[in-house]
Amino acid sequence: MAKRTTRHAAKTRIEDVAKAAGVSIATVSRVATGSDRVSPELRTRVLKAAAELQFALNGKGKAKIIAFILANRDVFNPFHAAVMVGAESYCASRDCGLLFLPIHYGSNVPWQNLHLPAILERPGPVGAAILAGKxxxxxxxxxxxxxxxxxxxxNNVVGDWHKDQHSALYFDDIEGGYDATRYLQSLGHRDIWYVGNCQMPWFDRRYQGYRRAMEDGNLRPLRNDFDSSEGEDLGYLATKSIFKSGEPVTAILAGDDSAARGAYKAIHEAGLQIPNDISVVGFNDTEATALNPPLTSVRVFTEQIGKGMAALAFERLTRPDLGPELITIPTQLVRRESCRALQPDSGTRALQTEATNHSPVSLRF
Incomplete structure (x- = not known):
């Protein structure tokens, strides 16, 4: 018996219109969103091709929705929640909607094999996107x-990427890591450990700042690079392994507040006190006041980040032809009760022998 094959008509896509009109997909998108940066001749070609293919362009003017895409995050953590609050605030002030879209994808998958949420697969109300997450x-x-x-x-783009070709907003976590380390040095600390997972770009950038500060202070960098995606587990296990190694430690700079929370747990389990025995500094300032004692942390202005990204996205929503733009927002060290000054001749219950070798020490687990 012969096998019957039924061929269904393929759904027309935006690239089909672009090909038929002999223009780029970006040009079709500009026509769909009502941009005035398209010549009459090109606009006519796009509209004619769309009509022949029975493809509905958005003829109601400019799109008024920005997508907030949270990539490769299972949990909507405090950092990204605060960023989204800032983005939503800006969008509301511009009478523009914000649509939350979580997605997961692998960094090694060819882009041709990736799938976007359905609402982004076709021209419609979404005119621009904010990319958060990893x-x-x-x-x-x-x-x-x-x-x-x-x-x-x-800050959160992994692997090599074309920084000069895309609009991006950064917060200066390198300088934040530097400032936190210099603060600990000003309190007399010399055996300062950095705890993070430097396979992730945000942890690595903060380590860069930490390392520069240690080198400026003529001190050896001490890093426990712990391979974990869970911040609290990372901080807990990394701190325990530092104690087990027998290396001296009087202070810990955690790559984020979640890792600092894990460090708190390990320190308390070891029968040590914060800050009497070990000083701790976190990063992001998202949950610092919930810890006891309140955590000294590098504040990242998350709502300002959200507003800044939304402003850049809104500009591109109304003018898709705008070129790439980069913005960097500074950080701020917020001092609380998790750090103390060391007396020159005082001992602590934590190991704190003076290093005679300034070469970096790195533990990897």
Whole structure:
């Protein structure tokens, strides 16, 4: 018996219109969103091609929704929640909607094999996107191919990416790591450990600042690079392994507040006190006041980040032809009760022998 094959008509996509009109996908997107940066001749070609293909362009003017894409995050953590609050505040002030879209994808998957949420697969109300979470170049390539304007949180892009080709907002976590380390040094600390997972770009950037500060202070960098995606577990296990190693330690700089929370747990389990025995500094300042004692932390202005990314996205929503723009927001060290000054001749219950070798020490687990 012969096998019957039924061929269904393929759904027309935006790239089909672009190909038929002999223009880029970005040009079709501009026509769909009502941009005035398209010549009459190109606009006519796009509209004619869309009509022949029975493809509905958004003829109601400019799109008024920005997508907040949270990538590769299972938990909507305090950091990204605060960023989204800032983005929502800006969008509300511009009578623009904000649509939350969680997605998961692998950084090694070719961009041609990635799938966007259905609402982004077709021209419609979404005119631009904010990329939060953990992103990589393949998604940026796909969005560019689709003609979707976007702004990415530059701190959280993993792997090599074309920084000069995309609009991005950064917060200066390198300088934040530097300031936190210099503060601990000003209190007399010399055996300062950095705890993080430097496979992740945000932890690595903070380590860069920490290392520069240690070298400026003529001190050896001490890093426990712990391979974990869970911040609290990372801080807990990394701190326990430092104690087990027998290396001297009087202070810990944790790569984020979650890791600092884990460090608190390990320190307390060891029968030590914060800050009497060990001083602790965190990063992000998202949960610092919930810890006891309240945590000294590098404040990242998350709502300002959200507002800044939304502003960049809104500009590209109304003018998709705008070129890439980079913005960097500074950080601020907030001093609380988790750090204390060391007396020159005082001992602590934690190990604190003076290092005679300034070469870096790195533990890897």
């Amino acid at each position: 992103n990589s170049q393949n998604l940026l390539d796909l969005l560019t191919y689709r003609g979707i304007s976007f702004v990415v949180l530059g």
